[in-house]
Amino acid sequence: MEPIKLSFNVDGENFVSAGEASTAVKTTLKKMGFPGDTVRRVAIAMYEAEINMVIHAHGGTVDVEICPDKIVIVLADKGPGIPNIDLAMQEGYSTAPDDVRSLGFGAGMGLPNIKKYSDDLEIETELGVGTTLTITINC
Amino acid sequence: MKISEIQQLLDAKVHCGQEHLDQEVSSACGSDMMSDVLAFVKDQAVLLTGLLNLQTVRTAMMMDMKCIVFVRGKVPDANTIELAGQSGIVLMSTENRMYQACGKLYNAGLYTEGSEQ
Numbered sequence: 649m650e651p652i653k654l655s656f657n658v659d660g661e662n663f664v665s666a667g668e669a670s671t672a673v674k675t676t677l678k679k680m681g682f683p684g685d686t687v688r689r690v691a692i693a694m695y696e697a698e699i700n701m702v703i704h705a706h707g708g709t710v711d712v713e714i715c716p717d718k719i720v721i722v723l724a725d726k727g728p729g730i731p732n733i734d735l736a737m738q739e740g741y742s743t744a745p746d747d748v749r750s751l752g753f754g755a756g757m758g759l760p761n762i763k764k765y766s767d768d769l770e771i772e773t774e775l776g777v778g779t780t781l782t783i784t785i786n787c
Numbered sequence: 788m789k790i791s792e793i794q795q796l797l798d799a800k801v802h803c804g805q806e807h808l809d810q811e812v813s814s815a816c817g818s819d820m821m822s823d824v825l826a827f828v829k830d831q832a833v834l835l836t837g838l839l840n841l842q843t844v845r846t847a848m849m850m851d852m853k854c855i856v857f858v859r860g861k862v863p864d865a866n867t868i869e870l871a872g873q874s875g876i877v878l879m880s881t882e883n884r885m886y887q888a889c890g891k892l893y894n895a896g897l898y899t900e901g902s903e904q
C-alpha cells in the first residue's frame with residue numbers, strides 16, 4: 649500500500665476550531681480499520697500537539713503519513729520556540745497564562761502525554777523561529 | 788449502568804444523543820481540566836465537568852467517551868451540542884454541583900474503574 653498523506657492548516661487565532669485536524673485523522677484511521685488502541689493513541693497525541701500549536705505558537709501546519717505499520721505526524725509552527733526542552737517535557741511545567749487555564753488547558757501534561765502515547769517523539773525547536781514535532785506511532 | 792440511569796439519578800436535562808441513552812457505561816471521571824482528562828483518564832466513558840467550551844467535546848471524542856454531564860446547571864452552546872450530536876456523544880446538564888453529582892453516581896455503583904469498590 650502507498651502511504652496515505654493528509655495535510656492541515658491549524659488556525660492559531662481560533663481556539664474553537666483547535667482539534668479539527670485531529671478529529672479528521674481519527675475518523676480516517678477508524679474508517680481504514682486501524683485497531684481502536686492505535687486510533688486512540690494517534691488521536692490523543694495529535695490533539696495535545698494541535699492544542700499546543702494554538703495556545704503557544706499561533707498555529708501552523710500538520711502533515712500526517714499513514715502506512716500499514718506506522719503513522720507519522722509532523723506538526724510545524726512558526727511560534728516562539730521552546731527555550732528548554734528538558735523542562736518543557738516535565739509533568740506540570742507550563743508557561744500557559746491564566747486565560748488558557750480557564751479554557752481547561754495549561755496543566756503542563758501535554759508533552760509528557762505525547763511522549764507516553766508515541767513510539768518516537770522528536771522535537772526540533774529554535775527560539776524566535778519555531779518548533780517542529782515529529783510523532784511516530786507504530787501499529 | 789445505562790446512561791438513562793445517570794440522567795435519572797442526576798435529574799439531568801439531555802441536550803443531544805437521546806437515542807444513545809440505552810448504552811451501558813461502567814466508569815466515570817470528573818474534572819474541569821481537559822489536560823488532566825487527556826493525561827490520566829483511561830477507559831472512563833462518562834465525563835462530569837464544569838467546563839463549558841467546545842474542547843470538552845473534542846477531548847471526549849479523542850478518548851472515545853460516550854457521555855458528558857455538565858454540573859451546576861451549565862448549558863452548552865449550540866455549536867457544542869451540534870458537534871456532540873454528530874459524534875454520537877450524549878450531553879446533559881444537572882443542577883447538582885460536581886461533588887454531589889460524582890457522589891450520587893459513585894453511590895449507585897458507577898466507579899472510576901469498572902470493578903473498584
Ligand SMILES: Nc1ncnc2c1ncn2[C@@H]1O[C@H](COP(=O)(O)OP(=O)(O)OP(=O)(O)O)[C@@H](O)[C@H]1O
Pocket residue numbers: 696700701704705725727728729730736737741742743744752753754755756757758759760779822823
Ligand atoms: N509548539 C510550542 N511552541 C512553543 N512552546 C511550546 C510549544 N509546545 C509546548 N511549549 C512549551 O512547553 C510547555 C509544556 O507544554 P505541555 O504541552 O506539556 O503543557 P501545556 O501546554 O502548558 O499544558 P497542557 O498540555 O497540560 O494543557 C508549554 O507550557 C510551553 O511553554
Ligand SMILES: [Mg+2]
Pocket residue numbers: 696699700754757758759
Ligand atoms: Mg499542552
